Amino acid sequence: MNITETVKSLTRMPGISGFENEFAQQVCDRLKEYCIDARITKTNCVIGMIESKKEGAPTIMLEAHLDRIGLIVSSIDENGFVGFRTLGGVDERILPAAEVEILGEEKIFGVIGAKPPHLMKKNEEDEGLKIEDMLIDTGLGSEAVSKISVGDPVLLVSNFSELMNNRVSSAALDNRLGMAVIFDCLDKIKDREIPYNLCIVFASGEEQGLLGAYTVATETECDFAVVVDVTYGETPDAKGCETFPLGCGVTICRGPNVDFEKTKRIIEIAKEKGIPYEIEVASGSTGTNAWALQTLGRGIPCAVISVPIRYMHTAVETADICDAENAARLIAEIVSGGEILA
Amino acid sequence: MIEKIANAFSPSGHEDEVRQLLVESLNDKFDKIYVDSLGNVIAKKGVSPKLLIECGMDSPGIMVVDNSDGKVWFSAFGGLKAKDLIGQNVIFKNGIFGEVKYDGEISDDAKISDLYIALDTAEISVGNFGILKSEFSEDDDYYLGYGLKSKAGLLTVYQAMLDLDEDFAVLFSAQKRIGGKGIKAFLSANNFECAISVDGFCNKETDGVVIIAKDSTAVASVTLRKALEDIAKAQKIDAKTAVLDENFFSSSFLTAGTGVDWTAIGVSSKAEEDGKEKIFKKELESAIKLLKSAIEKLN
Secondary structure (H helix, E strand, O other): OOHHHHHHHHHOOOOEOOOOHHHHHHHHHHHOOOOOOOEEOOOOOEEEEEOOOOOOOOEEEEEEEOOEOEEEEEEEOOOOOEEEEEEOOOOHHHOOOOEEEEEOOOEEEEEEOOOOHHHOOHHHHHHOOOHHHOOEEOOOOOOHHHHOOOOOEEEEOOOOEEOOOOEEEEOOHHHHHHHHHHHHHHHHHOOOOOOOEEEEEEEOOHHHOOHHHHHHOOOOOOOEEEEEEEEEEOEOOEOOOOOEOOOOOEEEEEOOOOOHHHHHHHHHHHHHHOOOEEEEEOOOOOOOOHHHHOOOOOOOOEEEEEEEEEOOOOOOEEEEHHHHHHHHHHHHHHHHHOOOOO | OHHHHHHOOOEOOOOHHHHHHHHHHHOOOOOEEEEOOOOOEEEEEOOOOOEEEEEEOOEOEEEEEEOOOOOEEEEEEOOOOHHHHOOOEEEEOOOOEEEEEOOOOOOOOOOHHHOEEOOOHHHOOOOOEEEEOOOOEEOOOEEEEOOHHHHHHHHHHHHHHOOOOOOEEEEEEOOHHHOOHHHHHHHOOOOOOEEEEEEEEOOOOOOOEEEEEEOOOOEOOHHHHHHHHHHHHHOOOOEEEEEOOOOOOHHHHHOOOOOOEEEEEEEEOEEOOOOOEEEEHHHHHHHHHHHHHHHHHHO
16 A cells, blocks of 8 residues: 555545544545454444454454544634634634635635735734634625535645655645554555454544544444544744654654553553654643543543644644654554454 | 422532432433432433433522621522622522621622621521522513523523433433532543533623534533534424533543534523523423424434
8 A cells, every 4th residue: 555645535524523424434445455344433433343263352443534624614804804713723813814615505615805905003913813714705796695504515626746755745734644653554455364353443523622532432343442543743933852853753642641561561562563763742732632532431441642833823833754663563563463352 | 290390409519409300300201310429400211321311400509608797698699790699699408588788889899798687596507608689580481580591501401301312311410509519420420422501691792592603611522513503404493503611511522532513502691680580481492392303302
């Protein structure tokens, strides 16, 4: 499997948080290549089981959220300008000059305009634009009211770009990269004897407060979950212990939100197999679906493995594809080895 | 009954007056009515209804934290802000009420911790709960009172559900204003296919009766929201779709069990200059009609 092509194809699909139904179907169809019984839950999570041949095998969940950030139409004025609110933590600073697609009854292309700097007052320049002051211009006039509806989802348009040195850039690398890692892992292990049942979960609604993950725990019975997500990539203006350089490996999270012993074993596996990694410390919530999974039902012990990306929650999220490949390798080793769960 | 509900003393966690009103007045109108351990009132028609209607029973309020220096100092919950309270009368369960005072210049910077109530402190203890004194009144076109926004859902649901024969359940939720606690507790032990909340809102950009596409937290069920839009259109009910910044506690429904399809009907309230909240009868009637039609059509 070419993981770059997988990421590219996944980032082209909408699946905006709260509007995942069509994307969930596409993901489910793809997952059926590995799990015949893959299904979509009421909350648009995709779940598939791969049974181990080993009798009484414990079950490991491999989870990545499938939704992406976006916008939602909140108003349409008499001149056709469209007001909006965010779905998930969109970086509002990058919205002016963004290209968008309104995904209502028909797909309508638009741009988010901004007042020219020449016309801005001093305080407007200092404070920056607020979301309630920004509008989408589709070119439509008063007829916009009949073509666009309050509640329509809005996609931030971006092109998948391959940069130098194995770097890729696109919107929605959060978390199509995590999904691609799981698909690549499934491809790597498809001919192996796996000592665990695998429960593959692509959860909806993560960007709106881990919504889908909360419902997954009642749909599955798992003994351990590996949550795959993205984390902060290092840039010249974002350095320090919370950021991680691109191309230096995956991050393995440590902290109260993850299982201490199993995470320790994952670190040992990474060392044994020569898979580059960094330790990410989360003193509270990891900000991932592990926060929901850890405390639901009987409680699922979790590990969190992340791929660093730069410019998170913008349309130009940037990652090193080698980090994603290494994440897939590491997870394949975790589920193949038989040592993570007795 | 509307006046009784509006005037009832029901800060979060102390909804006894509303609870008593509901149980007494609904007892012979439903197949089953009961109060759960958290204080929610649940009314059911049919054996295992699939549709849940929800509204809050509680009001935002204040809680006395100190009265040792001759003044009654308090904290607030349920979204009350300092500027909403200054100059208003707060009433306690024992009927004592007093005006909220602030010694500084009134501004957005005022903090709850700087406000106090001018009262004889001997009659109030630390830990006492209070709410804004309702001072309910009505005119041909509207209802008016303090804290009426938090009762808009209850007023709508109460009037909509009385003469319906369909199978449905109603959750009058306790402690809604402090994180949707009653909803979460109830749904942890009860399954429904879909749920419609009804609540008041106060928004500069939107008014009237609205069908929620998204609240401050999450996107409502697109299918259920569109069903309500179709019902409103077919019944010629004046209701529009809205994306609101208010919290309708969507996540309490969307994360319950395997997930409950959810949307909400919002009834706008207008804040008057003196802080009273006005609800137009015409809008309340539209909300009632929409809810009744939804219960009939969604069964």
